[in-house]
Amino acid sequence: MNRRNFLKSCILAGVGAPFLLDQLSTIAAAANTKILRIGYAAPVQTLDPIKTVFGPDIISQGMMYARLLKANADQSEVGPGLAESWEISSDGLTYIFKLREGLKFSDGSALTAEDVAFSFNRMRFQKDSVYAAPFQPLKTIEVVDPLTVKFGLDRAFPPFLKLCEIWNTGIVSKKTVTAMGDEAFSAKPDVTSGPFKFVEWKAGDRVIMARNEHYYREGLPHLEGIEFIFVPDVNTGVSMVQAGELDVSMGVPFARMKELEAAGVTIVSEPSSATYDMLINHAKAPFDNLAFRQAVSYGIDRQQINDAVTAGYGTAAASIFSPKLNFFDKEMKVIARDVEKAKELLAKSGVGDPSFTLLTNAGTTDEDKTAVLIQAQLSEIGINVTVNAIDPGQAWTQLVAGEYQAQLNWWYNETTDPDNAVRWCVWGAGDNKSYYTRYNNDEVNSLIDKAAGEPDDAKRAEMYSKIQRICVEEVAQVALYHPSWTSARSAAVTGLVFNLGSQYASIDEADLKG
Known part of the structure; x- marks a missing residue:
């Protein structure tokens, strides 16, 4: 793809002129330097590590702040x-x-x-x-x-x-934080501790970082800098890698993986701790009704969604958390779709208007496909689903505020220990209200606390198994599938690993050859 066609493809994808001008200036500036350009389909919202649980924030902050x-x-x-x-x-x-x-x-x-x-x-x-x-x-x-x-x-x-x-x-x-105050620091963290230091944040566009000359690992990082760029559409991101305008595009649609690999694009699939699911708001009708939630759960075909969406790069979900985590209950089976049972549960629910709106993140191909399948599957049992694709930032804001009925989203675990996983997604006593679903079960809350302090692994396993089974039975959220992390990369990228916990753990050792 030449630059003219690149411009045309971006315009067709809805990318505005300011974005293009910035992109081209970046290309020119990076031509003879080791600047790693990473594309992600959602914009950074803050640079303060205690103020966010949003994917792009977490990834960019992981490059700027070292940990113990x-x-x-x-x-x-x-x-x-x-x-x-x-x-x-x-x-x-x-x-x-x-x-x-x-x-x-x-x-x-x-x-x-x-x-x-x-x-x-x-x-x-x-x-x-x-x-x-x-x-x-x-x-x-x-x-x-x-x-x-x-x-x-x-x-x-x-x-x-x-x-x-x-x-x-x-x-x-x-x-620095004391002198600047939280608000100023979150937008312009002039002093950092990680392999890269802050240069500039162009809100809604990119975060620019440069090598930290005072980084504690001598001789690292290899890269001179990083540009973490918001690319609204994942397919545009792939095209930009093909054209040489990005080095990495995160979140390649699963359906395109084999096609792109055959075309000579470097495609990477890495293990993840993620669960892709339909989050449901327990504080709003109709999901405040257990029988309705169960009808939805039995009306959805998780295996069909996994096969159609991940193209073999994921597994259908049997539990609320990933098989990659410690104490995953291997005895749990994926819920088989049962149309008649779903219809019985729907009738039992007494919901007069069996319908809801499902929010999705605009520009996310895999979510589009998932939403269409859910819509078709639930229509067979008498539930009408309206799909509404909105800006990812807006979707996140509505999720946090509880201004939704259902939303396609995903979560992952930062470590292999499941404690922070269950505290994130089903701990009703927590500040985030069970990943903003408002699910709250006193027994689950108690089990989470007991399991965290239990030194005996066998006893921990029993408690986490019970947590998983209760949450599936009560439909805390509708876990759909466990994906791998996917990305398209330039062949020049070396030493770059995206780990289970959604971090470029080796970013200080990554390099661009040639």
Whole structure:
């Protein structure tokens, strides 16, 4: 594709002129430099790691903020990060981390235990921290000396160590955040701790980053910079990779994977911890009715949706969380579609107008296909589904506000331990109201707390199995399939791994050859 055809294809896809001009200037600037250009189908909304659970925010922030620990590629274990070592007390209530000597932020200022304590205090105790839920047992954070920080827990909590690697524990500069204030920092974080430092955020377009010369891993990163770019349509993103205007396009439609591979495009499918599902609002009719929810669940053919949408790059969902997570109940079976049972449950529900509106993220091919199938499948049992494709940012806003009946969305787990997974999606006592579905079951809430503090893996497995089975029976959400992470990449990209937890874990080791 030449540049003229590229312009034409973008115009047809609805991409505006300012976007194109910026894109072309980026191409010219990056021609002879190692600037990795990554396309994603939703725009960044904030650059403050404690203020978001939105996919593009998490990915971009993972490149700018280093954490105490660093996970390996498959997230099976964590190792040293900013902390070179750590100790855990015999009762599991105290964690002491020793920082590396000579740590610096991107502006050359010292990174100390004060900054670590400040960052964790913001994340855990600040009222507008949106993902403190997994850290409930953390009660005290103490600076022992400039290189040592001590965490106090109120109960044994095995998941804690792995949690010290997730994005929202990214270390920020106490001095910078205090001086700027949260609002200014979230838009322009001038000082960062990760492999890349902030350069510019063009809202609704891209986040531009440059190599952090003071990064703690000597000789890294290899790249000179990164541009994390909002490309509204995933098919446009693939075309841009083919034309050389992007190095990576995230979220390639499954149906195009084999076609693109045959055409010579470098296609990557990586294991994920994701669950793609239909989120349902338990606080709004008709999903406040259990029999109606069950009718919908039995009326949907998960296997057909998985086969049609993922083209073999995913598995139909039997549980609310991924088979990649520890304590996944392997005995659970995918619910087989049962039209007659669904009709009986619909009649039992007594819902006078069996209909709802299903929101989808515009420009997402796989969601379009999923929505059409759900619409057709449920119409056979007498439920009318209106599909409404809207801007991803708007969809997220409505989800958080509870202004929806049903919405196609996905979630993933940051680690292989299921605690933060279940706290995210079905813990009704949490701030996010069970991934904004408003599902709340006291028994499930209690089991989640007990399982997190249980040191015996066999007992943990029993509790997580019960959680999974209750949530499927009560239709906490309609889990559809577990996808892999997909992307199209330039052949020049090397060493880039997108891990189970939706992070470019190896971004500091990634490179562009040639």
